[in-house]
Amino acid sequence: MQTSVHSEIGQLEGVIIHTPGSEVENMTPANAERALYSDILNLSIASTEYAQFEGVLKKVSQVYQVKDLLADILAINEVKKELLNEICMTEYIDSCQQMLDTDSKQLAAMLIEGVVLEKTNLTNYLSNERFLLRPLHNLFFTRDSAMAMNDNMLIGKMANPVRERESVIMEAIYKYHPAVKSQVLTPGNPEPGIMVNRKSMVEGGDVQIARDDIFVIGTGVRTSTQGIDFIIENIKKQKKRKQHIIVQELPETPESFIHLDMVFTFLNTDECMVYPPVIFGMSRFKTIHIEIDNGNVSRIEEMPNLPKALKKLGMDLKPISCGGNSDPWIQEREQWHSGANFLAFAPGKIIGYQRNVHTIDELNNNGYDVVSATDIITGKANVDDYKKCVVTIAGSELARGGGGARCMSQPFRRGPVNW
Numbered sequence: 001m002q003t004s005v006h007s008e009i010g011q012l013e014g015v016i017i018h019t020p021g022s023e024v025e026n027m028t029p030a031n032a033e034r035a036l037y038s039d040i041l042n043l044s045i046a047s048t049e050y051a052q053f054e055g056v057l058k059k060v061s062q063v064y065q066v067k068d069l070l071a072d073i074l075a076i077n078e079v080k081k082e083l084l085n086e087i088c089m090t091e092y093i094d095s096c097q098q099m100l101d102t103d104s105k106q107l108a109a110m111l112i113e114g115v116v117l118e119k120t121n122l123t124n125y126l127s128n129e130r131f132l133l134r135p136l137h138n139l140f141f142t143r144d145s146a147m148a149m150n151d152n153m154l155i156g157k158m159a160n161p162v163r164e165r166e167s168v169i170m171e172a173i174y175k176y177h178p179a180v181k182s183q184v185l186t187p188g189n190p191e192p193g194i195m196v197n198r199k200s201m202v203e204g205g206d207v208q209i210a211r212d213d214i215f216v217i218g219t220g221v222r223t224s225t226q227g228i229d230f231i232i233e234n235i236k237k238q239k240k241r242k243q244h245i246i247v248q249e250l251p252e253t254p255e256s257f258i259h260l261d262m263v264f265t266f267l268n269t270d271e272c273m274v275y276p277p278v279i280f281g282m283s284r285f286k287t288i289h290i291e292i293d294n295g296n297v298s299r300i301e302e303m304p305n306l307p308k309a310l311k312k313l314g315m316d317l318k319p320i321s322c323g324g325n326s327d328p329w330i331q332e333r334e335q336w337h338s339g340a341n342f343l344a345f346a347p348g349k350i351i352g353y354q355r356n357v358h359t360i361d362e363l364n365n366n367g368y369d370v371v372s373a374t375d376i377i378t379g380k381a382n383v384d385d386y387k388k389c390v391v392t393i394a395g396s397e398l399a400r401g402g403g404g405a406r407c408m409s410q411p412f413r414r415g416p417v418n419w
Helices: 045-060 066-072 079-089 096-100 106-114 122-126 159-177 225-238 306-312 328-335 356-364 373-376
Strands: 012-017 063-066 131-133 146-149 152-156 183-185 208-211 212-220 243-250 264-266 271-276 285-295 295-305 318-319 344-347 349-353 369-372 389-393 408-412
Touching: 012 066, 012 344, 045 063, 045 344, 045 349, 045 373, 045 389, 063 066, 066 079, 066 106, 066 159, 079 096, 079 106, 079 152, 079 344, 146 159, 146 208, 146 408, 152 159, 152 225, 159 183, 208 264, 212 225, 212 306, 225 243, 225 285, 243 306, 243 318, 264 344, 271 306, 285 306, 318 356, 328 356, 349 356, 349 408, 356 369, 356 389, 369 373, 373 389
Parallel strands: 012 063, 152 183, 212 243, 271 318, 349 389, 369 389
Antiparallel strands: 012 408, 146 152, 208 212, 243 285, 264 271, 285 295, 344 349
């Protein structure tokens, strides 16, 4: 499949996910914070919930697993050498040769689930580390490590070293796997003539494609202004007609605000989900509109808020409130558990957590039929029978990982939207 994502809501045609495995449980309360978790998950419950998410996606799209794609490219000897060399150099590991002799499927599992540190010498014996190669605890949030921008894949420049290997793996998949064809853009290896600041950070949870000429990007603890500047430079180099970036500043705390898609997501051609205190609040953070025309930044100006910035560009979206409109405390509680984080698999057809009952009720009040994931998977219900619907998945355990349906998906191909 050729990479092609020109909106957040076009019919989903190709998506990459990762079913959480032992890497999720390979942490303790002592190292959970380093792993970017505020709690440790119960894998058996999380796996049951994730099966609902995967089952729905398989009904509406072609679905690929990171581990399978990784095993495929590791079967190519030159790719295996290149990938292992980069990982071992960046993570200061001396056991590359040993891993080179490992079967591709087993090696793919090792690169994801980690390699236990053998206590065979004094240094290792005295080390407090359990792993030589740390597990990728966050990999099931595939959104962050690579993001489609029209016909390109932008590889994430992660804010935390614990997630760097995720981007390395996804870059290799997009470069070498025959199932996906893409032009790869990466801050680690920029196009000629494009400078990259050492403070550049970009994660997919902050990057949303409103239209093929409008990118909405959050800046905060995970995506830096320098990372957005890198995107601006790549757009300038294309020398296209007018392109627009709308930048939304995000609070640094609490941790539930780490990405834009935790407070704002697109639902339909004329609707969006918002967390009102951040998007519309009195002490709101800045919204900046950047216009790029024929290779030059032609305008930078502050806007009243994100929906108004979009409306000025011809996208008049009705905001639907995370947690409903009756109680700010309810809004806050449901936002914490990814109540604003929805994945659209077609215009007006979305997936989100069942637990956020007030948000689901608010969607229902705005014309969205509520359908359970189980009914979709068993064939009792069909998404084609609805004009607008929200498919609800269980999320009592998954939500504790700090992300929702959009976070757990990496679309690389969508159909066009009839605007």
